[in-house]
Amino acid sequence: MNSTSTQFVPSRRMGIYEMVGVSGNFKENDYLDSSPSMIFEDTSDGTVGPSNKYDHVARKPADKVLRRLAQNREAARKSRLRKKAYVQKLESSKLRLIELTQELQRARRQGLYKGGELDYGLQGYSGITSPGIATFETGYGQWVEEQNRQVVELRKALQSSNGVTELQFFVNSGMRHYLDLFNMKAAAAKADVFYLMSGMWKTSAERYFSWIGGFRPSELLKVLIPHLEPLSDEQRWEVNNLRQSCQQAEDALSQGMDKLHQIIAETVCDGLLDEGNYLPQLAAAMEKLEPLVRFVNQADHLRRETLQLISRILDIHQAARGLLALGEYFQRLRALSSLWASRPREPA
Amino acid sequence: MERVKKLASEKGVIIFSKSTCCLCYTVHMLFREIGIDPYVHEIDHDPEGKEIEKALLRMGCNGPVPAVFIGGELVGSTNEVMSLHLSGSLVQRLKPYKNLS
Numbered sequence: 483m484n485s486t487s488t489q490f491v492p493s494r495r496m497g498i499y500e501m502v503g504v505s506g507n508f509k510e511n512d513y514l515d516s517s518p519s520m521i522f523e524d525t526s527d528g529t530v531g532p533s534n535k536y537d538h539v540a541r542k543p544a545d546k547v548l549r550r551l552a553q554n555r556e557a558a559r560k561s562r563l564r565k566k567a568y569v570q571k572l573e574s575s576k577l578r579l580i581e582l583t584q585e586l587q588r589a590r591r592q593g594l595y596k597g598g599e600l601d602y603g604l605q606g607y608s609g610i611t612s613p614g615i616a617t618f619e620t621g622y623g624q625w626v627e628e629q630n631r632q633v634v635e636l637r638k639a640l641q642s643s644n645g646v647t648e649l650q651f652f653v654n655s656g657m658r659h660y661l662d663l664f665n666m667k668a669a670a671a672k673a674d675v676f677y678l679m680s681g682m683w684k685t686s687a688e689r690y691f692s693w694i695g696g697f698r699p700s701e702l703l704k705v706l707i708p709h710l711e712p713l714s715d716e717q718r719w720e721v722n723n724l725r726q727s728c729q730q731a732e733d734a735l736s737q738g739m740d741k742l743h744q745i746i747a748e749t750v751c752d753g754l755l756d757e758g759n760y761l762p763q764l765a766a767a768m769e770k771l772e773p774l775v776r777f778v779n780q781a782d783h784l785r786r787e788t789l790q791l792i793s794r795i796l797d798i799h800q801a802a803r804g805l806l807a808l809g810e811y812f813q814r815l816r817a818l819s820s821l822w823a824s825r826p827r828e829p830a
Numbered sequence: 831m832e833r834v835k836k837l838a839s840e841k842g843v844i845i846f847s848k849s850t851c852c853l854c855y856t857v858h859m860l861f862r863e864i865g866i867d868p869y870v871h872e873i874d875h876d877p878e879g880k881e882i883e884k885a886l887l888r889m890g891c892n893g894p895v896p897a898v899f900i901g902g903e904l905v906g907s908t909n910e911v912m913s914l915h916l917s918g919s920l921v922q923r924l925k926p927y928k929n930l931s
Contacts, residue, residue, distance in 0.1 A: 661898055727916050730863045738856030787916050
């Protein structure tokens with residue numbers, strides 16, 4: 483209980499005791515216990531004299547409080563400094579991470595790396611890619627860059643309310659650009675349909691919304707429609723019909739895919755635990771995988787048709803707005819993927 | 831060829847299919863969704879299946895299955911069916927055959 487405190491509390495102003503060189507046992511904790519006559523007081527001007535016992539009692543708890551306050555201030559200050567240093571470190575790490583992500587994406591577009599970007603989910607892709615896929619990746623990277631450019635041009639054209647001719651030009655380019663993508667995908671499907679179906683060539687958020695190797699056309703229509711207003715009654719009727727037909731076609735395709743999935747699974751599993759040569763099963767499964775290419779092509783056909791049909795229903799301004807909305811939607815998904823990939827994580 | 835024509839004219843709506851073909855299943859499901867119950871002829875269960883396949887290919891079906899005929903006329907394969915459906919024409923063409931099974 484009685485310990486010799488060697489702490490100094492520097493504020494003279496408060497009349498706080500200094501413990502330097504005081505002979506004897508000047509015990510801080512004794513203050514409240516001892517009788518007043520045994521306590522020595524050393525005031526700052528060096529005089530020693532009798533002091534009012536109430537003075538001591540009044541001052542000592544205050545001393546402790548004051549000392550505690552000062553210590554707290556000091557601790558808080560140090561804590562703020564530490565926090566500041568930590569945040570600065572985080573900021574520079576974040577920048578470095580964004581830098582690395584961009585480098586990786588650039589390299590990937592140049593075909594140096596295969597597979598997903600800075601995204602912890604994809605380690606499975608074997609990295610053995612055919613030249614067809616390498617070509618596709620390069621092409622797709624360029625496609626995205628061109629897409630971003632077109633979005634900027636389209637936005638400017640809509641804002642400047644230029645003539646119909648200019649808008650028509652941009653709408654035509656935009657539609658052609660999507661057709662280019664479908665052509666690229668058709669070639670890639672022949673090279674490696676699994677690659678296409680898994681959406682390896684897209685960013686993670688896009689992959690999340692993916693359906694049979696690409697965007698879901700009915701969902702796309704849902705994104706577009708609010709930005710096409712005002713629609714005439716006839717247009718609205720046609721657009722709603724298109725959306726419904728699209729949904730039905732998608733459902734039918736999905737069911738077909740499910741059936742294929744089941745058939746392939748059954749083929750692979752045929753004769754498990756028979757301890758024989760499983761090559762016949764794999765050969766059979768290979769055959770069953772062939773229709774996958776047809777399915778992906780069918781899904782792309784649906785996408786292409788939907789885009790073309792809706793562009794025919796709309797007037798030029800609506801079509802331009804629709805294309806812009808579409809372009810911006812995909813940009814947001816890509817940005818979301820980057821942001822997600824660079825978010826701070828819990829240490830493992 | 832004759833067999834194909836005969837079947838097509840007998841049945842209002844017919845899908846030439848193979849039991850293992852999942853795209854055929856897709857087309858079948860699409861018809862069901864719009865309220866049609868088409869006649870599905872599995873050519874792999876038909877002794878003359880090979881002949882039918884050749885005939886369909888000659889007629890321009892690149893599957894050769896699924897091959898869809900409505901009212902005796904060749905509509906086409908999956909692509910054609912999908913395009914027709916999206917444009918609203920499929921439902922129109924199938925109207926006379928709705929709820930007939």
